[in-house]
Amino acid sequence: MAWQSMLTHLECARCGHRHDADRLANLCDCGGPLLARYDLEAVGRELDPGKLRRRADRSLWRYRELLPVRDPQHVVSLGEGGTPLLPLARLGAAYGVPQLYMKDEGLNPTGTFKARGATSGISRARELGATAIAMPTNGNAGGAWAAYGAKAGLEVALCMPVDAPHLAVIEAEVAGARTALVRGQISDAGAIMSREAPRHGWFETATLKEPYRIEGKKTMGYEIVEDLDWTMPDAIVYPTGGGVGIIGIFKALREMQAMGWIDGKLPRLFAVQAAGCAPIVAAYEAGADTSEPWADPETIAQGIRVPSALGDFLVLEAVRETGGTCLAVSDEAILSALRDTGRSEGALICPEGAAAVAAVPALLAQERLRPEDRVVILNTGTGLKYPGVIEASPPVIDPGDGLPESATGARA
Amino acid sequence: MAWQSMLTHLECARCGHRHDADRLANLCDCGGPLLARYDLEAVGRELDPGKLRRRADRSLWRYRELLPVRDPQHVVSLGEGGTPLLPLARLGAAYGVPQLYMKDEGLNPTGTFKARGATSGISRARELGATAIAMPTNGNAGGAWAAYGAKAGLEVALCMPVDAPHLAVIEAEVAGARTALVRGQISDAGAIMSREAPRHGWFETATLKEPYRIEGKKTMGYEIVEDLDWTMPDAIVYPTGGGVGIIGIFKALREMQAMGWIDGKLPRLFAVQAAGCAPIVAAYEAGADTSEPWADPETIAQGIRVPSALGDFLVLEAVRETGGTCLAVSDEAILSALRDTGRSEGALICPEGAAAVAAVPALLAQERLRPEDRVVILNTGTGLKYPGVIEASPPVIDPGDGLPESATGARA
Numbered sequence: 058m059a060w061q062s063m064l065t066h067l068e069c070a071r072c073g074h075r076h077d078a079d080r081l082a083n084l085c086d087c088g089g090p091l092l093a094r095y096d097l098e099a100v101g102r103e104l105d106p107g108k109l110r111r112r113a114d115r116s117l118w119r120y121r122e123l124l125p126v127r128d129p130q131h132v133v134s135l136g137e138g139g140t141p142l143l144p145l146a147r148l149g150a151a152y153g154v155p156q157l158y159m160k161d162e163g164l165n166p167t168g169t170f171k172a173r174g175a176t177s178g179i180s181r182a183r184e185l186g187a188t189a190i191a192m193p194t195n196g197n198a199g200g201a202w203a204a205y206g207a208k209a210g211l212e213v214a215l216c217m218p219v220d221a222p223h224l225a226v227i228e229a230e231v232a233g234a235r236t237a238l239v240r241g242q243i244s245d246a247g248a249i250m251s252r253e254a255p256r257h258g259w260f261e262t263a264t265l266k267e268p269y270r271i272e273g274k275k276t277m278g279y280e281i282v283e284d285l286d287w288t289m290p291d292a293i294v295y296p297t298g299g300g301v302g303i304i305g306i307f308k309a310l311r312e313m314q315a316m317g318w319i320d321g322k323l324p325r326l327f328a329v330q331a332a333g334c335a336p337i338v339a340a341y342e343a344g345a346d347t348s349e350p351w352a353d354p355e356t357i358a359q360g361i362r363v364p365s366a367l368g369d370f371l372v373l374e375a376v377r378e379t380g381g382t383c384l385a386v387s388d389e390a391i392l393s394a395l396r397d398t399g400r401s402e403g404a405l406i407c408p409e410g411a412a413a414v415a416a417v418p419a420l421l422a423q424e425r426l427r428p429e430d431r432v433v434i435l436n437t438g439t440g441l442k443y444p445g446v447i448e449a450s451p452p453v454i455d456p457g458d459g460l461p462e463s464a465t466g467a468r469a
Numbered sequence: 470m471a472w473q474s475m476l477t478h479l480e481c482a483r484c485g486h487r488h489d490a491d492r493l494a495n496l497c498d499c500g501g502p503l504l505a506r507y508d509l510e511a512v513g514r515e516l517d518p519g520k521l522r523r524r525a526d527r528s529l530w531r532y533r534e535l536l537p538v539r540d541p542q543h544v545v546s547l548g549e550g551g552t553p554l555l556p557l558a559r560l561g562a563a564y565g566v567p568q569l570y571m572k573d574e575g576l577n578p579t580g581t582f583k584a585r586g587a588t589s590g591i592s593r594a595r596e597l598g599a600t601a602i603a604m605p606t607n608g609n610a611g612g613a614w615a616a617y618g619a620k621a622g623l624e625v626a627l628c629m630p631v632d633a634p635h636l637a638v639i640e641a642e643v644a645g646a647r648t649a650l651v652r653g654q655i656s657d658a659g660a661i662m663s664r665e666a667p668r669h670g671w672f673e674t675a676t677l678k679e680p681y682r683i684e685g686k687k688t689m690g691y692e693i694v695e696d697l698d699w700t701m702p703d704a705i706v707y708p709t710g711g712g713v714g715i716i717g718i719f720k721a722l723r724e725m726q727a728m729g730w731i732d733g734k735l736p737r738l739f740a741v742q743a744a745g746c747a748p749i750v751a752a753y754e755a756g757a758d759t760s761e762p763w764a765d766p767e768t769i770a771q772g773i774r775v776p777s778a779l780g781d782f783l784v785l786e787a788v789r790e791t792g793g794t795c796l797a798v799s800d801e802a803i804l805s806a807l808r809d810t811g812r813s814e815g816a817l818i819c820p821e822g823a824a825a826v827a828a829v830p831a832l833l834a835q836e837r838l839r840p841e842d843r844v845v846i847l848n849t850g851t852g853l854k855y856p857g858v859i860e861a862s863p864p865v866i867d868p869g870d871g872l873p874e875s876a877t878g879a880r881a
Binding site for chain 2: 110116133134135139140143147161163164166167168204205207208210214219224226227228229230235237239240245248249253257401403405440441442447452455456458459460461464
């Protein structure tokens with residue numbers, strides 16, 4: 058089949074105003090984020106799961122009709138998407154929810170799901186004529202956009218908190234992005250980039266300030282359903298900072314419904330935040346539609362250390378409409394879930410993914426999850442990006458030595 | 470199609486002696502490594518590229534007939550294989566070989582191609598009754614086998630050089646492997662594990678000391694050809710330490726020939742070593758069939774710092790039979806290739822992969838590569854595992870500050 062994006066227009070998620078999709082756009086005049094809309098009726102007519110199954114492309118561009126790039130020459134790809142949905146049999150049994158799955162986003166370029174947003178965001182920005190982009194980031198999105206920007210030949214300017222993961226700084230350096238570190242939070246980085254972008258002619262690509270990052274991320278939703286042979290899980294547990302991942306999955310589910318690819322009850326969406334930075338959980342518990350900025354955010358899960366999210370209202374909508382909930386987990390629970398997952402499943406997950414894992418026993422205890430549920434947790438990145446979270450100091454020996462007791466004993 | 474491995478027996482790569490494949494085996498009595506053999510005639514009759522294309526499994530287990538696990542219940546998978554073959558248009562143009570591709574093995578579980586060997590090695594060891602395995606490693610193989618061992622519920626004991634990548638130590642720790650560090654080389658670790666394994670009842674899984682690691686790794690060869698729509702490239706450039714990757718690719722090419730899936734001239738195989746540890750290059754240049762141990766090995770590409778390889782003769786055979794060559798590149802050239810690849814292609818590759826990249830201009834200069842060749846380089850892992858190789862210290866600012874000049878200028 059010829060390449061054809063079925064993108065029709067952009068729509069403000071807040072006021073519903075319709076915008077031209079074929080020029081560079083940031084927010085609606087009302088301040089709301091713009092969402093991409095497609096001719097879903099036409100896609101549903103032309104394409105179906107059977108046709109998708111026969112596509113050789115393993116990257117997320119297999120869903121090209123539902124992505125915003127009109128000319129395949131503009132696609133900037135490093136092989137993102139197509140990540141595995143792994144059954145976590147032993148961890149699931151230990152937690153009491155045997156049908157537990159993990160979608161492992163660590164197997165993306167740059168090691169996180171941020172690559173999905175970067176491939177769609179950078180590709181479309183280039184297609185629409187951008188030559189330089191500006192981005193505030195907690196680290197991993199910056200590393201991803203730097204990489205895709207380099208591949209695209211775009212200039213990339215980043216600003217990230219001074220305590221961002223050092224590997225993201227190295228990613229930016231190797232990709233040739235211009236980077237500044239700020240003594241503050243991602244919100245401070247955002248304010249700086251909003252001031253600087255117009256001054257330098259940079260296209261601003263902060264979370265939900267441009268419409269196409271979410272399009273790449275929504276493919277997680279398509280892939281989960283495709284990997285379950287076009288059935289839906291009962292629940293999806295997602296670590297939530299800016300919220301684009303969970304909003305994107307919800308958008309994908311509704312698109313699949315509209316195209317008739319799935320039917321029945323949508324999975325309950327659970328948004329997990331860190332106890333040290335949980336503005337959306339607080340809003341959920343207060344029955345509010347939007348969140349208040351979180352003062353003094355603090356968590357080892359740096360990717361979800363987002364004190365104020367532009368898409369907070371969309372996260373709350375996704376959670377409420379699907380019968381899910383928002384909940385917070387402590388850093389101690391995150392670390393313990395990270396180790397549980399390593400010991401029983403062999404996966405070195407990131408602290409954000411571990412937050413989602415840690416939420417599972419909590420949700421079971423609250424009876425928000427049932428033992429018979431089929432549950433998908435999202436590990437948003439590889440633990441390799443967080444070398445400081447785990448300590449390890451094995452014994453050191455000389456070539457003639459035998460192995461010390463600690464290196465031979467049975468597993469603890 | 471039902472799951473069926475078409476494994477028939479093991480064959481000594483040195484003396485040709487035939488061994489039973491259905492019991493745990495290390496080396497032949499003659500000291501030679503054992504290779505898995507299949508009923509290729511039957512596979513060629515039953516399976517073809519068209520059937521493979523329709524398989525939904527994106528992992529390397531899509532080639533299950535040509536892999537050693539007889540019962541799918543024994544497969545231990547973290548979603549390995551199915552890595553992208555990326556066109557490197559800009560780097561290729563800069564180097565003068567426009568049809569340059571990189572197979573990016575960094576998109577595997579544990580971030581390296583070692584996951585391929587671990588999934589086949591651990592799965593088959595478990596199937597044949599092993600409960601504990603012992604492995605000397607430069608780091609990345611240990612991290613991978615620790616992960617797959619944890620998933621399988623096997624005990625894993627590792628010994629690695631004291632300067633192994635710290636992230637591999639963390640992988641081992643999180644997966645619950647027992648680890649010792651030795652003040653020495655991987656050969657010292659190997660000697661220690663050979664002494665300790667029988668004492669503890671561990672199955673020894675050092676490079677080529679068990680027959681199945683290579684089976685997972687050979688799938689890189691199948692995937693390259695499948696990704697090129699069942700045509701062969703003109704050349705494959707591979708960073709070579711223990712050599713299992715290049716030996717495996719050569720094995721896959723010959724299997725595909727035997728099954729009639731490909732025909733014509735095989736790609737020239739180029740084995741790249743680091744100038745500071747190049748025993749196979751030295752043997753090649755001396756016209757020898759085996760290598761001499763390299764004294765005082767030293768390179769930033771730790772994964773190919775292997776002073777003495779059991780499979781040296783198989784690497785030399787693969788290179789000579791395909792009209793390739795062996796060559797060494799300096800650490801300076803490796804670092805420069807790593808940066809070139811980041812700037813122009815957005816990929817943060819590992820130093821071993823960068824050695825393969827660095828070999829491309831050298832091979833062009835030697836007229837071993839022609840500008841019109843279609844060339845595949847293997848990046849064996851993500852650069853995320855080598856945070857110490859690149860320095861980066863961006864400017865630090867306060868929330869009220871503007872961006873400093875260095876964070877706004879055009880790309881260097």
